[in-house]
């Protein structure tokens with residue numbers, strides 16, 4: 001495992017610990033188990049898709065969808081995750097049109113719509129890549145409680161450390177749960193279909 005993977009896994013662990021604490025706090029205050037909608041993760045956004053068109057959370061109304069934050073220069077976690085999301089979309093067949101999968105960049109400085117479009121050409125066409133101005137991306141990062149940080153590399157280049165959670169959102173854009181891509185694609189498709 002390389003340094004990038006271990007860092008990403010650490011971030012994943014930190015996020016999950018935070019989420020558990022958050023849900024635990026709700027449980028402590030209310031005295032009963034939180035509904036799946038209790039966790040305030042996600043929110044409205046207005047970004048730009050890989051074709052340069054404005055795209056907002058409203059465009060996903062009526063469909064359950066996945067959200068994943070990453071960047072096109074990512075060496076391994078992002079391509080692997082997008083590949084797994086592509087497999088799920090393929091498995092869903094015609095039902096894929098009744099769901100969605102969003103890839104939101106944490107690196108809008110480099111990830112222009114054209115770059116994102118080029119990058120997504122290697123994946124299932126149901127994947128939509130979103131970028132935008134720094135303020136809009138920062139807001140989405142904050143709303144989804146994503147950790148994203150620029151890390152300088154030798155020679156003036158940089159990479160991004162980022163949370164590698166895949167979020168499952170319901171038809172109304174409410175967060176349901178982190179979506180587990182480490183299982184059979186049949187189990188993943190069955191979970192997606194439950195929320196259609």
Ligand SMILES: [Cu+2]
Pocket residue numbers: 070071074075076077078079162
């Ligand atoms: Cu990545």
